[in-house]
Amino acid sequence: MTPLTATRTSLAYGTPLASQRLMSKSDTPAPLTAAQLAKLRARLLAEKARLHAGEGTLAPVREARERSADEMDEAEASLVQHEALGRAAHDRSHLALVDRALQKIEAGTYGVSELSGEPIGYARLDAVPWARFTAAEQEQLEREARR
DSSP: OOHHHHHTBOTTTOOBOHHHHHOOGGGSOOOOOHHHHHHHHHHHHHHHHHHHHTHHHHSOOOOOSSOOSSHHHHHHHHHHHHHHHHHHHHHHHHHHHHHHHHHHHHHTOTTBOTTTOOBOOHHHHHHOTTOOSOHHHHHHHHHHHHO
16 A cells, blocks of 8 residues: 555545545546636635734733732633633634645645645635645544544
8 A cells, every 4th residue: 555545545444535435536626717716815815814903812811910819800810811822822723724825825736635635626615715635534534533
C-alpha cells in the first residue's frame, strides 16, 4: 500500500473514504473558475477584516488589578475571563485558517484537499471558504477524532 493510499484509507476499518467509494472520476468537482475564485477571495478578505475589527478578542485578557471581596463577584469575573480567553483562542485559530486560505490562493493551490490532493467542490468552499479538506474527508477526520 502506497503512502497516498494509506492516507486515503480509514485507519480504523481499512476501507476507502466515503468520497472515494461514492465519487467516480466523472463526479470529481470541476476546477474553480476565475469568477468563483475572485468571489471566494473577497469573502476571505471580508472575514479577515471582520476578525481584525474585533481585535480586542484576539488580545489576551488582562488580570483585574483588584480582587473583589465577594466570592460570587470573583466567580463571575473568573467565568467572564475564561469565556473571553476561549473566544480569543477560537478567533486566532480562525484567522490562521483564513490567512492560510489566502496564501493558498496566491500560491495557486487553493481548492485542493491537503489530505488527498483531490479538488474541493465549489459548494463546500462557498459554505466554508477556509476549508482544507473535502466534506467527506472532514467527516472522516471528525469521526476518528470522536473515538
